[in-house]
Amino acid sequence: MTETMLFLVLGFGAGAIYGILALGLVLKYRAAGVVDFAHGAVAMMCAFQFVSLRDDGDFTFPWPVLPHTLHISDTGVPLPTSIAWTLIFSALLGALLYYVVYRPLQRSTPLTKVCASVGVMLYLQATAVLNYGTSGRSTAPVLPSSTITIAGVPIPTDRLWLSALVVLLALVLAYVYRRTLFGLRTRAGAESDVGSAVMGLSSTRIAMQNWILATVLAGVSGILLSPISNLDPTSYTLFIVPALCVALLAGFRSFIGTALAGLALGMAQSQIVHILSSHQNLPQQGISEGIPFLVILVIMTWRGRSLIPRGELADPDYPKVGRPSAPFKTALLTLIAGSVVLMLLHGSLKAAFMTSIIWTCLALSLVVLTGFVGQVSLAQLSFAGFSGFIVARVSADLGINFPLSLLIASVAAVPLGLLIGLPALRVRGVNLAIVTLAAGSALDVLLFNNAKFSGGDSGLTVPTPTFMGFNLGIASGPDYPRTIFGVLILAIVIGVGVVVARLRNSSTGRMLLAVRSNERAAAASGINVPRAKLLAFGISSFIAGLGGVLLAYQQGSVSASSFGVFQSLGLLAIAYVAGIGRISGAVVAGLLLSGAGLMVSAFDKYLGLGIYQAVIAGIALTLTAIQNPNGIATPIPSGKSPANALERWGHWLVGRGGHTAVAGESQPVTSRQDAA
Structure with missing residues (x-):
């Protein structure tokens, strides 16, 4: 029983990260109608930015070849300053990506939006490889990392802080989007672009504001994940899969549901690792990582069109199909x-x-x-x-x-x-x-x-x-x-x-x-x-x-x-x-x-x-x-x-x-x- 509780609490770490990433995905979809497959890559870039500032004293711009490193300090930047600069970087990156990439795709097909987000993901991953290399990096803890004992079980406090943080973020977002004028305008734009335009609201401006906020959340997840997971361009980018699973569990609607679903997925994966470690005759590889796929498959097969519909300004055109001759x-x-x-x-x-x-x-x-x-x-x-x-x-x-x-x-x-x-x-x-x-x-x-x-x-x-x-x-x-x-x-x-x-x-x-x-x-x-x-x-x-x-x-x-x-x-x-x-x-x-x-x-x-x-x-x-x-x-x-x-x-x-x-x-x- 003690080991079971310990593994459940350990699952809070990954589950909280899934939840924060998924909160950003929900924000982006509700505001702009885009499921951003590059969201994990954005979190990865923010995490590299944070580690580079904190440990090396370097601010790195998100492009290769051209001069992209601004050296600030030989001894590294203090933790509060590193966090602040990383969040500012996240906001600017979100504004840039929305204005350059996603805003022009407002009337495009889902296929076009998917391909554009995949292009952004490939670019960010390749840029991270060129700027930071492929070897893994890590940094010192960000949250308090002591251990407390509850009912005889040693509990890492950083996992509790992470779980509390994702729940707090979800509660704040739920309040903002239900009780404030900004949230009302965002919901109006999500329901119908045409309707919001008739009311005199700029759906583009609202979507950009939400996109920036979602990218800042990706930056938060990158900062929190960097001390507890080996930082490399590939594994961070693939965190998009469990984050998508969590967002689907919440129907791309509920912020509180997203946070709870993230914690639940993290605990389930951790508990499966515990079970497999206790039964060596069972397959030991890939079972816990395969849970998100099984959940996604069940949700999609059972619920069908699970994403909320959004109003569009025009009927999209698919890529044209050629007709071969001879x-x-x-x-x-x-x-x-x-x-x-x-x-x-x-x-x-x-x-x-x-x-x-x-x-x-x-x-x-x-x-x-x-x-x-x-x-x-x-x-x-x-x-x-x-x-x-x-x-x-x-x-x-x-x-x-x-x-x-x-x-x-x-x-x-x-x-x-x-x-x-x-x-x-x-x-x-x-x-x-x-x-x-x-x-x-x-x-x-x-x-x-x-x-x-x-x-x-x-x-x-x-x-x-x-x-x-x-x-x-x-x-x-x-x-x-x-x-x-x-x-x-x-x-x-x-x-x-x-x-x-x-x-x-x-x-x-x-x-x-x-x-x-x-x-x-x-x-x-x-x-x-x-x-x-x-x-x-x-x-x-x-x-x-x-x-x-x-x-x-x-x-x-x-x-x-x-x-x-x-x-x-x-x-x-x-x-x-x-x-x-x-x-x-x-x-x-x-x-x-x-x-x-x-x-x-x-x-x-x-x-x-x-x-x-x-x-x-x-x-x-x-x-x-x-x-x-x-x-x-x-x-x-x-x-x-x-x-x-x-x-x-x-x-x-x-x-x-x-x-x-x-x-x-x-x-x-x-x-x-x-x-x-």
Whole structure:
């Protein structure tokens, strides 16, 4: 009993931080209608600012390359002054981000807002890596850290202070937003932008004020977390997952409910750690970290549209979807051109081109899911990683070789994609982004970092693909990278592109677009919306799984570091920048891939821009979301193609009738007899 109470109290620390972060998320959503996925990264930047001031005496500006450090003291800044300067920094950062990024997105789609916030997150994380490094930092306690004994249980006082602080903040916010004129105006703006404008209120000014307050709360959480958790750019950024879980438990409405939900989640995680430590026969890794995903999955499946609706000033426009013309001719020309490029390139640039080909396949999975159906997925690399580990297991444990192992591993991602896509039957947009982000994080800790599944830090070896005695692998002795492997993956990815093109040109593709445009109108026209969504998730997860297998063949091994949740965020970023509604956008995304794509590798080799790739990607994603949601890829001329087996399967699965209302076109839906 004593240990149980101690672990419950220890959970107050993490729970209070979750609660404070979630209070900021609730504020931002209620005021501006944005679920800010960069909120954890903002807290991380504020925490680094605090530690840098307190320990090093340096004030650091949130940009790289240019002079960004102002040295104040050789002995560090006193604690009260460090806290004050950090909170001022938080307020200014919040005002800057709202004015530059989120204010222009007031009339944008949830997808655009999600992508913009992901761009901000990538930028802040990359900037923190450049300015502060990747090694963890810590600082002295901020709150009193003595120990008191209650009923024979030693209780750390800092945990009690943290829990009291989050409850106090929640009570103050609840009073302000219920009893003051400022709170009344904020609620009016949240209910209807049009209504607040009619009343003479500036919803933009109100939203900015709330955004600044929410960012200050993120700064408070960063200050309080820095002494009790190792400070590094990755772990702090991922605190957004439990914070989103807490905000969802409170319905993005109640401040007091948010604080209590945060404390409850922290205590639950701490108690599970206690239980697992007492039962060594149970799985010891990832269980407590996976709780937020399970909670989010249950909430989204049970409550459906849990976020409060807000009034908008205009109907949003989704990114436009291209219509491929002559896909077979284009595929043949692409195969010839790609093969020539593979023969002309050598060394690292040839390997980078192969990487671009594979990531084009992964980007195509987002074209189907996000471009065609408007479903935001932040877990595509999780599907890819699952298939990558499966192909290693199938080859090593069952002795199944290429190409059957490739097919089995790719299909294995489909049930996982359908499982994660189940909440999409009731939600879409930002709600679904929350689910998939939590799912990707849960798969990281439960599967990819589980040594029994992934082989631990060393990972798993993937056998070289061979067919009829011919070595099709990327390496053969000193010969690396081999052109034959590049031609193999090029042919496979081009085949995927043809399938996606024919899907887009079919009436099944028009049905998917109808679901993206207006789910109610699509259902009224006879389309089975749930089946359409699951169809898209199934196809998308298969394509992502195929890309993961090809990536495993290229690397020769698979490990958790290759398929983390941040890789999924980077994939969404570059696919959105390139043009998430077009096959040509997927090609551009593959070439622009940060870290290993052909164009970026060439810029790094000849211009030395390698260390700034993630910063550039974050800025490019944010600017694209604001200025050109359609992406940089050139639109593809419209064309027609005959029905095929995929179309007939989609017709049978989805069901049809009447006419589809698709943004930008009005297409009659043919009969079942015509499909046959």
